[in-house]
Amino acid sequence: MDGPTLEAMGAALRGPVLTPDDPGYDQARSVYNAMVDKRPAALVRCADAADVMAAVDFVRSNGLDLAVLGGGHSAAGLGLLDDGVTIDLSPLRGVRVDPAARTAQVAGGCTLREVDHATHAFGLGVPTGVMSTTGIGGLALGGGHGHLTRRYGLTVDSLLSADVVLADGSFVTADEEHDSDLFWALRGGGGNFGVVTSFTFRLHPVDTVGVGLTLWPVERTREVLQWYRNALPQAPEEASGFFAVLTVPPGPPFPGEIHLTKAAGVVWCHTEGAEALDSLLDASGMPADPSFRFVAPMPYPMLQGMFDELIPRGLQWYWRGDFFDRISDEAAEVHARFGAAMPTMLSTMHLYPVDGAAHRVAPDATAWSYRDAVWSGIIGGVDPDQANAAAIKKWCVDYWQELHPHSMGGSYVNFIGQEEPADRVRATYRGHYARLAEVKRRYDPDNVFHANQNIEPAS
Ligand code: FAD
Numbered sequence: 001m002d003g004p005t006l007e008a009m010g011a012a013l014r015g016p017v018l019t020p021d022d023p024g025y026d027q028a029r030s031v032y033n034a035m036v037d038k039r040p041a042a043l044v045r046c047a048d049a050a051d052v053m054a055a056v057d058f059v060r061s062n063g064l065d066l067a068v069l070g071g072g073h074s075a076a077g078l079g080l081l082d083d084g085v086t087i088d089l090s091p092l093r094g095v096r097v098d099p100a101a102r103t104a105q106v107a108g109g110c111t112l113r114e115v116d117h118a119t120h121a122f123g124l125g126v127p128t129g130v131m132s133t134t135g136i137g138g139l140a141l142g143g144g145h146g147h148l149t150r151r152y153g154l155t156v157d158s159l160l161s162a163d164v165v166l167a168d169g170s171f172v173t174a175d176e177e178h179d180s181d182l183f184w185a186l187r188g189g190g191g192n193f194g195v196v197t198s199f200t201f202r203l204h205p206v207d208t209v210g211v212g213l214t215l216w217p218v219e220r221t222r223e224v225l226q227w228y229r230n231a232l233p234q235a236p237e238e239a240s241g242f243f244a245v246l247t248v249p250p251g252p253p254f255p256g257e258i259h260l261t262k263a264a265g266v267v268w269c270h271t272e273g274a275e276a277l278d279s280l281l282d283a284s285g286m287p288a289d290p291s292f293r294f295v296a297p298m299p300y301p302m303l304q305g306m307f308d309e310l311i312p313r314g315l316q317w318y319w320r321g322d323f324f325d326r327i328s329d330e331a332a333e334v335h336a337r338f339g340a341a342m343p344t345m346l347s348t349m350h351l352y353p354v355d356g357a358a359h360r361v362a363p364d365a366t367a368w369s370y371r372d373a374v375w376s377g378i379i380g381g382v383d384p385d386q387a388n389a390a391a392i393k394k395w396c397v398d399y400w401q402e403l404h405p406h407s408m409g410g411s412y413v414n415f416i417g418q419e420e421p422a423d424r425v426r427a428t429y430r431g432h433y434a435r436l437a438e439v440k441r442r443y444d445p446d447n448v449f450h451a452n453q454n455i456e457p458a459s
Contacts, residue, residue: 001019001041001042001064001085005062006019006042008058009042009044009055009058009059009085012054012055012058013044013046013047013051013054013055014047014048014050014051015044015045015046015047015048015051015091016045017042017043017044017045018042018043018045019041019042020039020041025043028043028045028088029043029080029086030072030313030314031069031072031073031074031077031079031080031313032071032072032073032074032075032133032313032314032317033073033074033075033076033077033315033316033317034314034315034316034317034384034386035077035316035317035318035389035418036076036077036080038077038080038081038082039082039083040067040080040081040082040083040084040085040086041064041083041084041085042085042086043069043085043086043088044085044086044087044088045088045090045091046087046088046089046091046092047091047092048092048197049163049165049171049197049198052087052089052165052195052197053165053169053170053171054169055085055087056087056165056166056167056168056169056195056448057168057169059085059087059448060167060168060169060446060448064084064085065081065083065084065085065451066081066084066085066086066087066448066449066450066451067079067080067081067084067085067086067087067451068086068087068089068137068191068195068449068451068452069086069087069088069089069090070089070108070109070135070136070137070138070191071109071110071111071133071134071135071136071137071138071139072135072313073131073133073134073135073138073139074138074414075317075318075319075417075418076416076417076418078138078191078451078452078453079138079451080451081451084451087195088109089107089108089109089137089195089197090109091109092107092108092109092110092197092198093107093109093110093114094106094107094110095107095110095114095115095117095118095119096118097118097119097121097122097124097203099122099124102124102202102203102204103160103200103201103202103203104118104119104124104126104200104201104203105198105199105200106126106136106198106199106200106201107197107198108136108137108163108195108196108197108198108199109135109137110135110136110137111132111133111134111135111136112128112129112131112132112133112134112135112136112139112304113132113133113301113304113305114136115128115136116128116132116300116301116304117301119203120207120299120300120301122203123205123206123207124203124204124205124206125148125203125204125205125206125300126155126158126201126202126203126204127144127145127146127147127148127149127151127152127153127154127155127157127158127204128140128144128146128148128155128304129144129145129146129155130146130147130242130267130304130307130352131304131307131308131311132301132304132305132308133308133313136155136199137191137196138190138191138414139155139414140155140156140159140196140199141186141188141189141190141191141196142188142190142412142413142414143155143156143187143188143366143368143412143413143414144156145352145353145354145358145376145412146352147209147240147269147303147304148204148206148240148269148271149240149352149353149354149356149357149358150235150237150238150239150240150353150355150356150357150358151204151237151238151240151271151356151357152204152206152357153356153357153358153360153361154354154358154361154366154368155201156186156187156188156366156368157187157357157358157361157366158201158202158203158204159186159187159199159200159201159202160175160200160201160202161173161174161175161183161199161200162174162175162183162186162196162198162199162200163196163197163198163199164179164182164186164193164194164195164196164197165194165195165197166193166194166443166444167194167443167444167445167446167448167449174186181439181442182194182439182443184365184366184367184435184439185367185435185436185439185440185443186367187366187367187368188366188367188368188369188413188432189367189413189429189436189439189455190413190414190452190453190455191449191451191452192436192440192444192449192452192453192454192455193439193440193443193444193449194443194444194449195449206271206300207299207300208273208297208298208299208300209269209270209271209273209297209298209299209300209303210268210269210270210271210272210273210274210275210276210277210278210295210296210297210298211268211269211274211277211295211296211297211298211303211306212241212266212267212268212269212270212274212277212278212281212293212294212295212296213265213266213267213268213292213293213294214265214266214268214281214286214290214292214293214294215248215258215263215264215265215290215291215292215293216263216264216265216287216289216290216291217261217262217263217264217291218245218261218262218263218264218336218339218340219336219340220264220287221245221264221332221335221336221339221340222329222332222333222335222336223287224243224264224265224266224287225243225264225327225331225332225335226329226332227284227285227286227287228241228243228266228327229326229327229332231284231285231286232266232353232374233355233374235280235284236280237356237357238270238271238272238276239268239269239270239271239276239277239280240268240269240270240353240356241266241267241268241269241353242266242267242350242351242352242353243264243265243266243350243351243375244264244265244266244267244348244349244350244351245262245263245264245335245338245339245342245348245349246262246263246265246342246348247260247261247262247263247342247344247345247346247347247348248260248261248262248263248292249310249345253294254292255292258291258292260345261291262339262340262342263291263292264335264336264339265290265292268281268295269303273297274295274296274297277295278295281293281295310346311346311382314384315346315382315383315384316381316382316383316384316385316386316388316389316392317380317381317382318380318381318382318389318392318393318396318397318417318418319378319379319380319381319396319415319417320378320379320396320397320399320400320411320415320416320417320420321376321377321378321379321411321412321415321416321417322377322400322403322404322407322408322409322410322411323354323370323373323375323376323377323407323408323409323410323411323412324351324373324374324375324376324377324406324407324408325372325373325374325375325408326374327351327375327406328406330406331403331406334399334402334403334406335349335403337402338379338395338398338399338402338403341395342395343381343383343388343391343392343394343395344381344382344383344388344391344392345383346382346383346384347380347381347382347383347392347395347396348379348380348382349377349378349379349380349399350377350378350380351375351376351377352375352376352377352378353374353375354370354373354374354375354376355373355374358371359371359372364432367429367432367435367436369410369428369429369430369431369432370408370410370412370430372408373408376411376412376415377403377407377411377415378412378415379396379399379400379403380396381393381395381396396417409427409430410424410426410427410428410429410430411424411427411428412428413425413428413429413453416428416453424453425453425454425455428453429455433455434458436455437455437456437457437458438458440455440456440457440458441457441458441459444457445457
């Protein structure tokens with residue numbers, strides 16, 4: 001972009017425009033995954049919805065390339081484009097809770113931490129993801145699952161309305177009655193349809209929860225999965241537990257003898273508290289002699305921040321996902337093999353439950369296309385050292401290739417990683433793809449919003 005173009009864009013905005021010559025540029029373009037190293041021509045730090053409208057209008061009418069940056073957690077670095085203009089929503093951070101109506105208005109650049117902090121003061125919460133540093137924007141538009149999904153559904157199941165800047169720079173508030181097709185598409189269709197400057201969510205009671213971790217040596221992965229695959233779906237919806245293969249971190253609360261050993265286990269959350277979780281585990285028939293069993297009461301935001309220090313911004317990430325409706329003995333065997341071969345301490349595989357309340361929403365009520373899935377799986381090769389990038393990538397891809405035949409065929413859109421086969425977006429949306437492409441044609445016929453897991457406009 002030349003100087004006069006930049007000046008013209010800057011004149012229309014309240015927030016600053018950062019270019020490669022500005023001191024804050026490198027900080028602004030650094031995202032969660034350190035494998036991503038993209039250099040936009042300019043980052044527009046939008047101060048309000050008016051800035052977003054002006055920026056979209058300017059970018060489109062000058063034929064420039066556009067990306068939208070929320071919390072920056074996308075593994076593929078979708079919030080940035082080399083040489084393009086990035087609309088950076090990070091200044092949009094407000095949350096307004098209406099405790100009487102049990103709703104919250106959440107600005108489009110918030111992280112989960114800000115949402116949880118604001119709502120927890122009222123003993124309320126939105127079901128979102130399991131890490132507080134994730135952006136609400138990308139997470140909610142992809143669907144959003146976490147500890148409260150079995151109890152209260154996906155994040156999109158609590159979405160009441162969204163303020164959206166469309167591809168022509170205009171502004172709408174979409175809900176069940178207004179721009180209802182757009183509202184349908186926003187609930188799972190990702191960032192394809194516009195820039196959401198504010199979300200309004202229904203809130204649910206959640207306060208101090210029971211948090212648990214049960215671990216066994218990784219050699220017992222098959223046995224643990226054979227128990228977990230039945231125990232989890234039968235557990236009350238107040239409880240959730242995601243399965244993981246992991247390396248035990250070298251510090252408290254873990255006893256020294258299991259530090260840095262590989263393990264298979266479950267991270268639990270029970271909205272009725274620690275005693276309810278303890279009783280559930282006692283009655284669950286879980287494998288004997290876990291190497292670690294921990295149950296404690298915890299304020300919900302503390303649970304949400306539990307992994308923040310362990311996996312901070314700036315690590316190398318290579319990931320792939322798939323949905324599962326069952327865990328066969330053959331799949332358990334794959335988990336056992338690749339769990340034992342994890343290449344680095346932070347590499348991991350998680351199976352997040354997406355049943356319970358999420359199953360009670362009609363399959364065509366939102367763009368989320370896997371209401372019949374029980375787990376959303378993610379394999380993450382993770383390490384601070386760039387020298388291990390090839391090793392974490394190879395482990396992740398090999399694991400995924402062996403596990404994929406035991407999956408439902410598609411993955412959660414927010415778990416599509418780098419260098420994935422071209423058909424992955426269609427596999428994510430299954431029978432909803434054609435309707436999404438039609439909504440895309442109506443709202444973004446020129447595919448202005450293409451820096452995402454892209455749905456091409458219907459022709
Ligand atoms: P960004 O990289 O900023 O954006 C991702 C995409 O969303 C881009 O296409 C961007 O253009 C678009 N976008 C973002 N905000 C907006 C907006 N306001 N309007 C329009 N488009 C927008 N997901 C879960 O559901 N549950 C989890 O528990 C979970 N855990 C995670 C843990 C880690 C460590 C990581 C890295 C990711 C996790 N995710 C989880 C995946 C997460 O939902 C996605 O990475 C999501 O894209 C993050 O959103 P973001 O705004 O931070 O990302």
